Amino acid sequence: MESKIKSSIIIGIAIVITAFILGQSFKKRNENLDSISVIGLGTKDFVSDEILWSGSFTTISMDIKTAYSKIISDQKIVSNFFISKGFKLNEFSFGAVNFQKKFREIKIANAENEYIKTEQVFNGYEATQSISFSAKKNPELMKRIEEVSSKTSELINSGIELTSNSIQYTYSDLPSLKQSLIENATRDANERANKIVKTANGSLGKLKDATMGVFQITGQGSTEEDSYGGNNDTFSKIKLQGLQLD
Numbered sequence: 001m002e003s004k005i006k007s008s009i010i011i012g013i014a015i016v017i018t019a020f021i022l023g024q025s026f027k028k029r030n031e032n033l034d035s036i037s038v039i040g041l042g043t044k045d046f047v048s049d050e051i052l053w054s055g056s057f058t059t060i061s062m063d064i065k066t067a068y069s070k071i072i073s074d075q076k077i078v079s080n081f082f083i084s085k086g087f088k089l090n091e092f093s094f095g096a097v098n099f100q101k102k103f104r105e106i107k108i109a110n111a112e113n114e115y116i117k118t119e120q121v122f123n124g125y126e127a128t129q130s131i132s133f134s135a136k137k138n139p140e141l142m143k144r145i146e147e148v149s150s151k152t153s154e155l156i157n158s159g160i161e162l163t164s165n166s167i168q169y170t171y172s173d174l175p176s177l178k179q180s181l182i183e184n185a186t187r188d189a190n191e192r193a194n195k196i197v198k199t200a201n202g203s204l205g206k207l208k209d210a211t212m213g214v215f216q217i218t219g220q221g222s223t224e225e226d227s228y229g230g231n232n233d234t235f236s237k238i239k240l241q242g243l244q245l246d
Contacts, residue, residue, distance in 0.1 A: 036196055040189025042181040048169035048237050051142045053149050054132035055164040064099060064125045071097055071127040077158050078131060085148050087133075091141065095130035102126050131162075136172055168234040 057074055061067035075094060082092055103120040110116055133148075135141040145167070152162040171177065190204075197204050218236075 036193060040185040040187070040192065042184030042186075042188060044177065044181060044184070045238065046171060046177060048171050049139075049142075050134070050136045050170040050172050051145055052132070052134045052168045052170070053145050053165065054130055055152060055162045056128055056130040057155075057160050057162045058126055058128045060102060060124045060126045062124045064127075067099065067125040067127040068097065071129050074160050075129060077160055078155065078162065081155055081158070082131075082148065085151070086144060087148070092131055092133045095132070098128045100126045100128070169237045170234060 057071075057078060059067055059070040059074060061070060079089070079092075079094075083089070102123045102125070104123040105118050106121050107118050108116045133145045135145060149164060149167060152164050155162050194204055
């Protein structure tokens with residue numbers, strides 16, 4: 001008799017536990033059925049307020065001291081060129097002088113002029129120096145840098161060939177820009193969700209889950225596709241920043 005009572009108690013407890021588990025599963029299933037997923041998009045056009053532009057010039061000589069003297073002489077010519085364009089000495093800077101040994105390849109032939117081998121022959125010391133310009137929240141200086149970057153070919157008249165790099169544009173206050181994008185994307189997601197539930201004669205409840213995608217910075221009007229790791233365009237002055245919120 002006692003064993004039957006124990007068995008009944010165990011069965012009763014098992015029924016209660018099973019009912020609880022089934023109830024929780026049913027509740028979660030209904031919660032999933034009562035939720036919708038939307039994507040919120042936030043975009044904003046902005047104008048870069050930082051600029052960086054650089055170039056370099058080179059000379060070569062069989063003697064390293066002569067190469068150094070020549071690059072210092074060229075530095076003065078380059079400096080005077082940019083000063084003549086309206087720049088002050090503190091608005092540009094020169095990098096350290098870098099030296100590199102240069103070699104040329106010659107072919108060795110025998111008496112019958114048949115090719116045997118090639119050799120590397122020392123061809124002098126190449127000295128290189130860079131010059132860079134930068135501006136931050138200074139539209140007037142940014143404009144002068146943009147204008148002079150296309151006029152460096154004039155230095156050829158002085159015997160100097162300045163190799164110009166592409167201008168890089170950045171923005172100084174990306175954190176606040178990202179914050180506004182998060183707000184825009186959240187608002188957009190909420191508007192989309194409201195339209196869906198109103199069409200279905202329902203009501204919108206609390207947010208259950210949100211996932212933020214990567215920030216994308218592209219040139220305005222760019223057709224560049226979004227990248228998994230995010231794009232960060234530095235070549236366009238006017239940019240478009242976007243964020244996707246799932």
